[in-house]
Amino acid sequence: MNRSSTWGHLTRRNFLKLGTSLTLAAVGTHLIPRWADPSQTLIEAANPQVNIHLAATDGFIYLPGTVPTFHPDPLAPAPFTNWGFGFRNVTGLTAQQVQDQRNKFQTSAPMLAVDELDDVRITLTNLGLAVRPDLTDGHTIHFHGFRNAIPLFDGVPELSIAVPTGRDFTYFYHPRDPGTYMYHCHFEDVEHVSMGMTGIIFVRPAQNKTGASGGPVARLGGNASSPVLGYVYNDGVAPSSPYSTAYDREYGMFLSEVWAEERYRGAHIQEHDWSEYNPDIWLLNGRSYPDTLAPNGGGTDTMTGDLIPPPGRPELQYQPLSSLVECNSNDRVLLRFVNLGYQQHAMRLDGIPMKIVGKDATLLRGRDGTFNYQMTDTIYVGPGESVDALFVAPVVSTQTTFLLYNRNYNYLHNPGIPGLGGQMTEIRVSPSGIAPQRINRTMQVR
Numbered sequence: 346m347n348r349s350s351t352w353g354h355l356t357r358r359n360f361l362k363l364g365t366s367l368t369l370a371a372v373g374t375h376l377i378p379r380w381a382d383p384s385q386t387l388i389e390a391a392n393p394q395v396n397i398h399l400a401a402t403d404g405f406i407y408l409p410g411t412v413p414t415f416h417p418d419p420l421a422p423a424p425f426t427n428w429g430f431g432f433r434n435v436t437g438l439t440a441q442q443v444q445d446q447r448n449k450f451q452t453s454a455p456m457l458a459v460d461e462l463d464d465v466r467i468t469l470t471n472l473g474l475a476v477r478p479d480l481t482d483g484h485t486i487h488f489h490g491f492r493n494a495i496p497l498f499d500g501v502p503e504l505s506i507a508v509p510t511g512r513d514f515t516y517f518y519h520p521r522d523p524g525t526y527m528y529h530c531h532f533e534d535v536e537h538v539s540m541g542m543t544g545i546i547f548v549r550p551a552q553n554k555t556g557a558s559g560g561p562v563a564r565l566g567g568n569a570s571s572p573v574l575g576y577v578y579n580d581g582v583a584p585s586s587p588y589s590t591a592y593d594r595e596y597g598m599f600l601s602e603v604w605a606e607e608r609y610r611g612a613h614i615q616e617h618d619w620s621e622y623n624p625d626i627w628l629l630n631g632r633s634y635p636d637t638l639a640p641n642g643g644g645t646d647t648m649t650g651d652l653i654p655p656p657g658r659p660e661l662q663y664q665p666l667s668s669l670v671e672c673n674s675n676d677r678v679l680l681r682f683v684n685l686g687y688q689q690h691a692m693r694l695d696g697i698p699m700k701i702v703g704k705d706a707t708l709l710r711g712r713d714g715t716f717n718y719q720m721t722d723t724i725y726v727g728p729g730e731s732v733d734a735l736f737v738a739p740v741v742s743t744q745t746t747f748l749l750y751n752r753n754y755n756y757l758h759n760p761g762i763p764g765l766g767g768q769m770t771e772i773r774v775s776p777s778g779i780a781p782q783r784i785n786r787t788m789q790v791r
């Protein structure tokens with residue numbers, strides 16, 4: 346029998362054609378007009394558009410201390426000490442300025458903040474690796490924890506695409522779940538994450554724009570005179586409630602580690618063995634103590650597109666994120682912890698209790714509505730996890746310093762240097778009105 350010529354009086358080919366036509370007729374009225382439907386345009390216009398442009402490349406950073414053979418790396422031009430990979434915020438730069446950022450990565454990556462229901466487009470440009478042009482690695486953006494990702498925009502190259510050297514790709518997200526997330530490159534991800542292609546992304550709740558239970562619209566929701574800077578989640582309660590997630594100040598705390606041997610061997614075209622992972626330097630927002638206390642970088646130079654170093658600290662040019670927390674008595678302070686290293690960390694704040702209100706971009710509230718917040722002096726955060734913790738600054742009569750530090754003392758030093766280093770920063774509480782009203786002092790992009 347000729348398989349292609351007879352299915353009764355219908356050829357197989359014609360049967361398939363008919364099936365396709367019927368299927369299109371059935372669903373086409375839903376599919377095709379979707380693109381032309383004016384209501385879609387209205388919905389699109391109602392969602393604020395956020396366009397972010399990131400570049401991925403390599404470069405050099407400064408880390409203190411000495412690890413024999415491996416750190417500082419003699420390949421690093423003064424005042425820098427270690428090679429790495431990372432992202433840069435190049436939003437609004439000219440094409441030439443973007444190209445000029447090759448070999449000028451930033452760590453940790455730019456902190457990104459978007460609003461619930463924003464239409465978020467992040468264009469990633471791969472500028473290549475200046476130190477290892479023999480490596481043709483792609484790069485991607487993986488929005489870790491994002492609940493409604495589709496493979497195309499999930500940044501896992503085995504399942505979708507990666508961005509080759511010299512090319513761009515635009516990722517699209519429509520975030521519906523507020524909270525603290527992270528993003529990282531997923532290409533050769535053990536290496537690219539370890540090399541520094543990691544950062545924090547927040548999704549701010551719709552409650553910022555609406556208030557809740559008679560509470561005010563937040564300043565981050567557009568009410569410039571609001572006493573509330575923002576809400577961590579859509580908590581549905583008044584700011585006076587003990588269950589409110591309202592806050593006056595906001596700080597990201599990004600935890601990672603550096604294994605100096607890996608950085609060195611990569612730069613010098615040598616092999617390393619991941620099973621020997623043995624980090625030497627522990628970082629908060631890309632710096633180790635006491636550099637964690639140095640001010641933020643000065644933003645982007647509009648002429649060159651280069652990062653402006655913190656005042657008097659040229660070696661921190663590519664580590665622009667301070668971890669110093671400054672606040673006034675009775676301020677409600679939000680700490681957004683993210684860990685994208687490879688070790689579990691326990692961050693202790695002596696003298697001020699913290700209230701954990703969210704974990705992994707989820708408000709700690711049961712299905713029956715019961716709030717399950719936790720009071721603690723120690724934040725446990727594993728690799729790939731986030732924790733949202735609020736504290737109320739104690740009433741002080743003179744400026745008082747509290748320490749936020751890794752409870753594992755092995756992570757509280759810089760290699761070869763006596764004394765404290767590593768994952769530690771200070772919380773400086775001033776009497777009311779003294780600390781400058783620095784909000785979002787670690788924020789680099791809206």
Ligand SMILES: [Cu+2]
Nearest residue numbers: 484530532537
């Ligand atoms: Cu990468």
